[in-house]
Amino acid sequence: MGRLSAIVLGSAAGGGYPQWNCRCGVCQLAWEGEPRVKPRTQTSVAVSGDGAHWVLLNASPDLRAQIIATPALHPVGATRSSPISDVILTGGEIDQIAGLLSLRERQSFSLHATSETLSILDDNPVFRVLDSELVERRRVRIDEPFGLSGGLTATLFPVPGKVPLFLEQGEPEIGAEGEATVGVEIESDAPSGRLVFVPGAAAVTPDLRRRLARADVVLFDGTLFKDDEMICAGTGAKTGRRMGHIPIEGSAGSMAALKDVSARRIYIHINNTNPILVDGSPECATVKAAGWEIAEDGLELVL
Numbered sequence: 001m002g003r004l005s006a007i008v009l010g011s012a013a014g015g016g017y018p019q020w021n022c023r024c025g026v027c028q029l030a031w032e033g034e035p036r037v038k039p040r041t042q043t044s045v046a047v048s049g050d051g052a053h054w055v056l057l058n059a060s061p062d063l064r065a066q067i068i069a070t071p072a073l074h075p076v077g078a079t080r081s082s083p084i085s086d087v088i089l090t091g092g093e094i095d096q097i098a099g100l101l102s103l104r105e106r107q108s109f110s111l112h113a114t115s116e117t118l119s120i121l122d123d124n125p126v127f128r129v130l131d132s133e134l135v136e137r138r139r140v141r142i143d144e145p146f147g148l149s150g151g152l153t154a155t156l157f158p159v160p161g162k163v164p165l166f167l168e169q170g171e172p173e174i175g176a177e178g179e180a181t182v183g184v185e186i187e188s189d190a191p192s193g194r195l196v197f198v199p200g201a202a203a204v205t206p207d208l209r210r211r212l213a214r215a216d217v218v219l220f221d222g223t224l225f226k227d228d229e230m231i232c233a234g235t236g237a238k239t240g241r242r243m244g245h246i247p248i249e250g251s252a253g254s255m256a257a258l259k260d261v262s263a264r265r266i267y268i269h270i271n272n273t274n275p276i277l278v279d280g281s282p283e284c285a286t287v288k289a290a291g292w293e294i295a296e297d298g299l300e301l302v303l
Contacts, residue, residue: 004152004188004303005048006195006217009056009066010041011295013223013271014095016062024233024273036279040297041066042095043199043269045219046073046084049188053150055086057184057197063099069298082107085149088156089113090199091181092120092164097127104129112138112146114156114179120164142179145187155185157211160202162244174244175202181244185211193303195219199269202244204257215263216303219295222267225249225274225283233273245269248276248287255290268295 018027042060161181183198223245230236
């Protein structure tokens with residue numbers, strides 16, 4: 001068995017960077033070809049314990065392009081084949097599940113998610129294009145480890161969040177911990193390594209902090225730098241917390257809450273309005289000075 005490896009397929013929040021219809025200050029730089037910024041696709045990560053079998057953490061709408069850009073995920077062997085053996089979902093938002101439709105060409109893999117997330121797929125007939133004889137939907141219990149191809153073990157754990165946007169009715173409960181929003185802990189035994197993936201979190205609880213503290217690498221929600229960032233940019237009317245995402249800055253932000261976590265810490269799921277996308281910006285410098293990295297598409301990690 002090899003070392004635990006991970007490839008960041010996409011590092012942006014829903015809509016990608018630059019967002020197709022956005023000319024906010026940060027997106028404007030990308031449209032102009034500013035060298036201080038790099039385009040990013042919507043968040044998904046691939047992990048492997050043996051270099052042959054790969055597990056997707058979420059299936060973004062950009063998945064087909066991400067597979068093409070990643071040689072490790074190219075088809076091998078038979079006429080129809082793929083090294084993608086498993087897909088794990090951390091929720092039922094569009095940018096977490098839409099890529100499943102790009103995996104519909106009669107390829108076998110296992111799909112792992114909580115009962116609540118799988119119910120979203122079950123209730124939408126479009127996902128029946130995933131042949132049930134080839135794609136097994138495995139309902140995962142919170143905090144119960146389960147095995148993956150390639151010698152990895154995964155555990156889903158609750159993260160403060162909310163229901164997907166398209167299921168909101170009125171004002172949703174923000175910060176609830178259950179099956180709607182989860183994180184993923186991936187472990188390899190030989191040699192040992194632990195990666196934790198939390199692309200969305202409304203808050204950092206003591207339990208979540210303890211979970212992250214025992215990881216080797218943490219990929220954590222970096223959606224917005226400021227809670228009112230989208231309001232100030234004129235791109236939305238909601239704060240980050242209202243959308244289920246803790247901001248980076250401030251005494252109650254993720255940078256302060258996780259300052260004592262010794263793992264390699266990387267912000268992912270970065271919104272197109274977030275100035276940390278601009279290399280050399282004050283916000284980018286602040287994050288890096290605090291010991292954080294900023295995920296880019298194609299980033300490779302070996303634990």
